[in-house]
Amino acid sequence: MNQGGNIQTVAPLDPNPIEKRYGVEVSQVQTSSYQYSTGSDAASWTTHRVDNQVVQNGNYSNSNYYHPQPPVPPATGNVQETASSSTSGTVNVGQDYSGYTPYQTPSDPQNYSNSGYTNHYSGYQQQQQQQQPSQSYPQQPAGAYQNTGAPYSSFQNPGSYAGTASYSATYYNPADYQTTGGGYQSTSYSNQTAGGYPSADYSNQTPTTSNQGNYTSNPYQNYTPDAANIHSSAAAATPPVHYQQNYQQWPGYYSQTEVPCAPGTEKLPAASAFSQSFPVTNEMPASSGQPAPSYAQPWRQETDSSQPPSQQPAAAVSASNDAYWMHQTPNQQAYYPVPPQNHYQSPLETKPFYETPIQGHQRATYPQELNSQSSIHQAPLTYRQPTQTTPSVDTQRVSKIQIPTNPRIASNLPSGYTKMDKGRSPAGATQTPAYVSVSMSNPKGHTTAMPEPGTFPKSLCGFVERAFARCKDDKEKASCQASLKKIITEATNDGTINTRDWDTEPLSTVLNTDVTNTEPSSAPISSLQNKSPTRRPKSRWEPLVESKPFVKSAPTFTTGVKFGGWNHQNENNKKSSDSFQKVDAVTGSKPSYYAQDSAKKIFQRPVKRQRFSSGSSTANDNDSSSDSEKDLTPYYSSAMSLASSADEKKRRDSRSKRFEKVQGHSRGNDIPKPKISNFRRGTALRLGQDLDESGSRAVEDMDWDALTVKGTCQEIEKRYLRLTSAPEPSTVRPEDVLEKALLMVQDSPKNYLYKCDQLKSIRQDLTVQRIHNHLTAKVYETHARFALEAGDLTEYNQCLSQLKILYAEGIEGCTLEFAAYSLLYITLHSNNNRELLSSMSRLSKEAKKDEAVRHALSVRAAVTSGNYVMFFRLYKTAPNMNSCLMDLYVEKMRYKAVTFMSRSCRPTIPVSYLAQVLGFAGTSSEGAGEKEIDGMEECSEWLKAHGASLIADSNGDMVLDTKASSTSLFMPEPEDAVAHGDRYLDVNDFFTRT
Amino acid sequence: MAYVSMGEAHRRITEYLNRFCDAVSYQDSSMLCRLLSFSSNSPSLISLADALNVFQDASSLIRQSEKFSEYGEILAHLFRSLQSYRVGNLVEAYLAFDKFANAFVQEFRNWESAWALEALYVVCYEIRILAEKADKELTSNGKSPEKLKAAGSLLMKVFGVLAGKGPKRVGALYVTCQLFKTYFKLGTVNLCRSVIRSIETARIFDFEEFPRRDKVTYMYYTGRLEVFNENFPAADTKLSYALQHCNPRRERNIRMILKYLIPVKLSLGIIPKDELLQKYNLHEYMNVVQALRKGDLRLLRHALQEHEDRFLRSGVYLVLEKLELQVYQRLMKKIYIIQKLSDPARAHQLKLEVIAKALRWLEIDMDLDEVECIMTILIYKNLVKGYLAHKSKVVVLSKQDPFPKLNGKPVSS
Incomplete structure (x- = not known):
């Protein structure tokens, strides 16, 4: 392994440095903490370099890219621009490059890296400040010094970033344990540099072992001081978790792959300990054994207990790395310069290759980037959730670094998860003014996020994730960030951040704020979308994705914020900020760093969401659900992209309400706390659902209430046409019209086919409007009767099954009448003893007293005993439509009777008797002469048709010769039989329909 | 629930775990059966359930020891089920038991010999009983009962494990009988057909080699099926077989068989002695038999009317009517x-x-x-x-x- 090799090589260097780091770095950092702001950039750069050095192959290339681009222009530009005092720092940055190397050589590359990160962050902040002074970062506005100072404060976040640096370090660590140790220390340093901030804690903690522990404590403190920081932290919080996860994973990797690392200095062990110390670490080994994708799921579950988000992200990252490296390697690198490099370095020998490609991409002009983006898009598509998750991160970034960095970022993003970034970035760009404050936090969040996540309570992280997951747009995310900042700062100020139950914290506040922010951005986004060449075909998961490509081009690419500093610097240096293309080209290489970072984040998040349905899952679910909704309702999707904030809000509200109703979860933005208490449970439930998220979720999420049509059609007559699409309200009749239509059909003199057609259309309208009441029952009853009348058993069965449901719901109707029908149907047509028994046993005593039911029961007895006399008597006295059902059995019964008689009776039976007994027309007791003759004729016709031998007796009356008939009887084919089996498909009938 | 100290709880759980592992390693089927039979409500299981409810983190205990963790999945689900069962949450208990059963069957599949057949029987029995109870709970909560159906599919799976060649095939008939019971209860009797076909067409294994109690149960249910089909001669042979082979001291079983055999015999023109009806408390058939003897149509109709519900439920109404x-x-x-x-x-x-x-x-x-x-x-x-x-x-x-x-x-x- 390259890493291993690297590590070993590095290790020797590190051990000393590490120790030194503790002492030296701390001292240095502290002393230079001020410097840090200025020098931080340099440091960051150096870190990159360091990393590169450490990594040697892959890192080098990466570092090279990064270094050249960002260091020179950005550092100087930013520092100079922002603050004179800081300019020195910036200058330093520029110098740092040169100086960095020395740093590395001297002691701890990791420290450098850490510092570098901080620097990056600081740089970002500065850049942001510079770029978005109007936005006014609370801290930054102070001026150049303030910038520096602010950066520092933000740097504290950077400190967390330092943590990120440590990430890199950790990654490196795998390569170089020593370096990792250094990195950790450096992180602690960064914290220290933060100064007033808990940095002390950091430093203290870091030495101990667990970075996380440090982070946790530190982050809180840091956050508390600065609201902005808090926000960033909050925003960062989620990403940090991911980072941590990454860390863990990596550590796991390292531990697994590179046992030799342990031999490293004491610090090295510490680093390993870090990774292990992480709750995730246990899981890590498994994950390490298996590439990212496989990990993700197991991780989530496990992570749920302790650090679900972090683990997931890590898994995601790893997965993403593994999965996407080939395709997206450039992207990733671009996004997360440091971590990816590390990853690449350690796991993949190809890293160098990647780097080169990345470089090429970066260098490549927009078109190429776009292409790369498109390819990336595909990759994101595979990770639907990731993309979603990424947006939040991206948005943060975007908001942070709006202008110059955006293009670069975009370029970066395209390669990796550009869409996400793009989408967010546009939002950020459009919203930049509103977001200004947010942007600050974002950068910090990114930087700080890494370290902070640990410090924050997991529940808070989950909360933040949820909040972001909610966000569909970059706008929303930005606003979400801002509100989150507030919330967290408040919480920290209150000291309730640890005590508050974040799991039940309503997201509504966060979301509401978001909405306001989002409005301005919407228009730009739409324009961007239109322009976007690489539109995502699958917008389901990320509605905004389409806009992302534009975002790339859009100046507002705040997404680059994290890297933005770099980008900005680059831009500033190159002064190509105006022309995005130029910027892109210029920054192309630089963005790669950022891109890598962002990519890491992105990967992490996606993974989290995918696997982490529980904690952040709610948010994810919301996203997915919303997405699915969009899919279901095409107009939604368009609305989503272009939607005014108001619309979105409405939609969101309705959606949340729906969840309240349906699932009892409190995902809704507006959902009150108590409901949210169900959150975990709901999420847990969702875990199970996650499996079929893509498939069934959509249906589950369908808002049936919303989709229920309210008919407006006033036509009474309507032909039935099976729906092939969503019903049009204009063609659906409302209830009162349907009532008239029913009456019309009932009184209609037209044939059954017409009535059936009309009734079916009425039924359809009822169904579409979800009308379940007496009218529905009436319609089905009417239809069932008509069907019986016409002997249409299939239609009758449909109606009867519906009626059973309706009756079971307690809707009144002719229950007994239809119970009788059902009994008759079973007796006469289904011939299923079990069914008959069960339906008989289900009859209540009252039901058995009903005339129709009693009749049906008698018919059953007659049929089972073969008592044809009784049957035909019942046939004549049948109430309701019972005779219609019996009609269908008459033929069989007659045949049976004649067979019986011809076997049993000798020598003859008069046809007149048969006609009377077998219920031929007009043989009723009062029987007028003519009718009797008619019945006779009909009977003899029937007998002849069935092969009976009729003879005339001495009186000239027709009699049945039973002996002859007993062998000659047969059942003739029904006359109206048609080859295709359905006589209603008769052509003439068809023509008479109209 | 009696108070159980933490230590006591720990002790009980560990003891159970030890016993379980011993039973498996010594292939002590009867011990395993005792450890698994929920419905026996044995005091040791109840006390274990209490202990589990006190000592919530039993899974860590399982994980601690390599010996236990080998059956970690089985035991963890079993414990959870037992816990819920003890608390009276039957649906939860069923769900956990279902998982346990799946894990157990998986493990059983890996055991070469059929030593654990008895334990598997217990599992099959318990899952059905538990499902019935869970369904009762669901119905009382106004939810649709579906657990018995789920248990049916699980049993079908178990049947698949046993139905092949080899020593485990002996157990197939027991599972079949459990399936019959499930299906009869569910009213999805037609599902029995595939199982019956698999039992009756497999010539590799002589039917007589199955355990007697399973044969009797099997014949009883298939005989009932023939009654539904009004195939009286076949029903007669099957039910008679069941009657001849069932334990003569199990009056309840004999009565159950006679409940169907008497109508079948009657429709074949064979009238039982009154002593038989007396002895097995089959009074509902008294008048029917009397009516047949005397040619008293009115008596028959009265008898049918009087016991209509019972006859309808047991499914002999139509048979008797034909008399x-x-x-x-x-x-x-x-x-x-x-x-x-x-x-x-x-x-x-x-x-x-x-x-x-x-x-x-x-x-x-x-x-x-x-x-x-x-x-x-x-x-x-x-x-x-x-x-x-x-x-x-x-x-x-x-x-x-x-x-x-x-x-x-x-x-x-």
């Missing part, structure tokens, strides 16, 4: 005998008028047409030999054996 023709036959015979006493020369001519009068005495009002119809049917079904002279409204009986006995043959259709 009406035999009662008619008996009545004709009685008339014939009486006529023979008064006027032997014309005894073989039964006037419909006379029959109608006899029926009227039984408070059954029928006109001649209807009587003629009945007689037609009787002749057609060969319950009466002779012919019906329609013109003169007389049934002319054959001089030789005018009322043939069924003698174990069903009434021809």
Whole structure:
């Protein structure tokens, strides 16, 4: 392994440095903490370099890219621009490059890296400040010094970033344990540099072992001081978790792959300990054994207990790395310069290759980037959730670094998860003014996020994730960030951040704020979308994705914020900020760093969401659900992209309400706390659902209430046409019209086919409007009767099954009448003893007293005993439509009777008797002469048709010769039989329909 | 729930775990059975359940030891199920038990020999019982009961594990019987068919080699199925087999078999002794048998009406109803005998008028047409030999054996 090799090589260097780091770095950092702001950039750069050095192959290339681009222009530009005092720092940055190397050589590359990160962050902040002074970062506005100072404060976040640096370090660590140790220390340093901030804690903690522990404590403190920081932290919080996860994973990797690392200095062990110390670490080994994708799921579950988000992200990252490296390697690198490099370095020998490609991409002009983006898009598509998750991160970034960095970022993003970034970035760009404050936090969040996540309570992280997951747009995310900042700062100020139950914290506040922010951005986004060449075909998961490509081009690419500093610097240096293309080209290489970072984040998040349905899952679910909704309702999707904030809000509200109703979860933005208490449970439930998220979720999420049509059609007559699409309200009749239509059909003199057609259309309208009441029952009853009348058993069965449901719901109707029908149907047509028994046993005593039911029961007895006399008597006295059902059995019964008689009776039976007994027309007791003759004729016709031998007796009356008939009887084919089996498909009938 | 100290709880759980592992490693099936049979409500299981409810983190105990963790999945689900069972949350208990059963079956599949068959029986039994209880709970909560259905599919899976060749096949019939019970309860009797086919067509394994109790149960259920199908001779052989082989001291089982065997025998023309009905408390058949003996149609109808619900539920109503023709036959015979006493020369001519009068005495009002119809049917079904002279409204009986006995043959259709 390259890493291993690297590590070993590095290790020797590190051990000393590490120790030194503790002492030296701390001292240095502290002393230079001020410097840090200025020098931080340099440091960051150096870190990159360091990393590169450490990594040697892959890192080098990466570092090279990064270094050249960002260091020179950005550092100087930013520092100079922002603050004179800081300019020195910036200058330093520029110098740092040169100086960095020395740093590395001297002691701890990791420290450098850490510092570098901080620097990056600081740089970002500065850049942001510079770029978005109007936005006014609370801290930054102070001026150049303030910038520096602010950066520092933000740097504290950077400190967390330092943590990120440590990430890199950790990654490196795998390569170089020593370096990792250094990195950790450096992180602690960064914290220290933060100064007033808990940095002390950091430093203290870091030495101990667990970075996380440090982070946790530190982050809180840091956050508390600065609201902005808090926000960033909050925003960062989620990403940090991911980072941590990454860390863990990596550590796991390292531990697994590179046992030799342990031999490293004491610090090295510490680093390993870090990774292990992480709750995730246990899981890590498994994950390490298996590439990212496989990990993700197991991780989530496990992570749920302790650090679900972090683990997931890590898994995601790893997965993403593994999965996407080939395709997206450039992207990733671009996004997360440091971590990816590390990853690449350690796991993949190809890293160098990647780097080169990345470089090429970066260098490549927009078109190429776009292409790369498109390819990336595909990759994101595979990770639907990731993309979603990424947006939040991206948005943060975007908001942070709006202008110059955006293009670069975009370029970066395209390669990796550009869409996400793009989408967010546009939002950020459009919203930049509103977001200004947010942007600050974002950068910090990114930087700080890494370290902070640990410090924050997991529940808070989950909360933040949820909040972001909610966000569909970059706008929303930005606003979400801002509100989150507030919330967290408040919480920290209150000291309730640890005590508050974040799991039940309503997201509504966060979301509401978001909405306001989002409005301005919407228009730009739409324009961007239109322009976007690489539109995502699958917008389901990320509605905004389409806009992302534009975002790339859009100046507002705040997404680059994290890297933005770099980008900005680059831009500033190159002064190509105006022309995005130029910027892109210029920054192309630089963005790669950022891109890598962002990519890491992105990967992490996606993974989290995918696997982490529980904690952040709610948010994810919301996203997915919303997405699915969009899919279901095409107009939604368009609305989503272009939607005014108001619309979105409405939609969101309705959606949340729906969840309240349906699932009892409190995902809704507006959902009150108590409901949210169900959150975990709901999420847990969702875990199970996650499996079929893509498939069934959509249906589950369908808002049936919303989709229920309210008919407006006033036509009474309507032909039935099976729906092939969503019903049009204009063609659906409302209830009162349907009532008239029913009456019309009932009184209609037209044939059954017409009535059936009309009734079916009425039924359809009822169904579409979800009308379940007496009218529905009436319609089905009417239809069932008509069907019986016409002997249409299939239609009758449909109606009867519906009626059973309706009756079971307690809707009144002719229950007994239809119970009788059902009994008759079973007796006469289904011939299923079990069914008959069960339906008989289900009859209540009252039901058995009903005339129709009693009749049906008698018919059953007659049929089972073969008592044809009784049957035909019942046939004549049948109430309701019972005779219609019996009609269908008459033929069989007659045949049976004649067979019986011809076997049993000798020598003859008069046809007149048969006609009377077998219920031929007009043989009723009062029987007028003519009718009797008619019945006779009909009977003899029937007998002849069935092969009976009729003879005339001495009186000239027709009699049945039973002996002859007993062998000659047969059942003739029904006359109206048609080859295709359905006589209603008769052509003439068809023509008479109209 | 008695108070259980943490230490005590720990002790109990560990003891259980030890026993479980010992039972598995020594292949002690009977011990395993005792450890698994929930419904036995054995004091040791109850105390274990209490302990589990006190000592919540039993899974960590399982994980601690390599010995336990080997069966970690099995045990963890089992514990969870037991916990819920003890608390009375039967649905939860079922769900956990279902997982346990799956894990156990998986493990069972890996065991070469069939030593754990008894334990598997216990699992199959418990899952069904638990599912029934869970369904009861669901129904009382207004939810749709579906657990028994789920248990059915699980049992089907178990059947698949056992149905192949090898020593485990002996257990297939037990699972089949559990499936029968499930399906009969669910009313999805048609699902039995595939299982039956698999049992009866597999020639590799002689049916007689199955355990006796399973054979009896199997025959009982398949016999019931034949009753539904009104295939009386087949039902007769199956139910008779069950009756002959079942433990003569298990009166309840005998009674269950007789409940179906008696109607079957009746429709074959074989009338049981009253002592039998008395002995097994089958009073509902008393009047039916009496009616057959006496040709008392009214009595039969009354008996049917009186026990209608019971007969409908057990599914013999239609069978008993068909006895009406035999009662008619008996009545004709009685008339014939009486006529023979008064006027032997014309005894073989039964006037419909006379029959109608006899029926009227039984408070059954029928006109001649209807009587003629009945007689037609009787002749057609060969319950009466002779012919019906329609013109003169007389049934002319054959001089030789005018009322043939069924003698174990069903009434021809």
